[in-house]
Amino acid sequence: MEEKAWLRANTLKLLGKDKVSVLDAYAGEGHVWMRVQELVPDIEIIRLAIEKRKSAAEPGAIIGDNMKVLPTLNLAELDLIDLDAFGFPTEQIRICAERAPDCPVVVTAIANHYAPTPYRVSDSVGIPEHWRNVDGEYPHMLFAKKRWVYWEHYLYTLGYRHATRIHMPDFGYTKRYEVLWSAAAWAKVTPTENQGGLSDGF
Ligand SMILES: C[S@@+](CC[C@H](N)C(=O)[O-])C[C@H]1O[C@@H](n2cnc3c(N)ncnc32)[C@H](O)[C@@H]1O
DSSP states (O other): OHHHHHHHHHHHHHHTOSEEEEEETTOTTSHHHHHHHHHOTTSEEEEEEEESOTTTOOTTOEESOHHHHGGGSOGGGOSEEEEEOSSOOHHHHHHHHHHOTTSOEEEEEEEETTSOOOHHHHHTTTOOGGGGOTTSSSOTHHHHTTHHHHHHHHHHHTTEEEEEEEEEEETTEEEEEEEEEEHHHHHHOOOOTTTTOOOOOO
8 A cells, every 4th residue: 555655746846736636536545645635734625526436435435336436526637636546447548648648647457367357458469359259269368478568569550658656466366556747747847856757668
């Protein structure tokens, strides 16, 4: 959790604003953003939370599926969108890229080493759908090794050109924490060494 909070706090510093509007589309109980606020006490964070589990949702959160809520919001007015997902928030990123191409998106993507790669991700590099069927002629594990390359390709097709990223290998799966920027969004921020905001691009 500390890495997640650090990445978000660092992004707010890069944005260089006193007050920011953030959409937290996988809000849970809001622990990450509570910690972010501690790390950047001088930045006023206005946060809209979406959480599908009623039992976890904070007061004031929108309770529901973010896939239904995201298309109804004016995403382009936001300073940052947070997709702190389990798995790959593939469709949610596509909506963000279409509706707010220049809004940075902070993403958690988690891949079980033995699970299939999401269809849209492998499709973006031209892998036919039937190749990746679990019971098909070509075992989907063949494509797992290059999963993150395909992922980056997918993000590129959506218009993202830079990423500030932390890769967290773990037993059986990999967690990837990253902030995605369009070329225009990245051009607006000026990373410095102290902020750690170096882009490795795609
Ligand atoms: C990794 S947790 C996020 C934790 C959160 N950042 C925090 O600080 O507590 C993912 C959360 O997203 C919620 N979730 C999963 N799919 C969702 C969806 N389609 N729409 C809204 N919430 C979703 C889960 O119920 C879970 O609470």
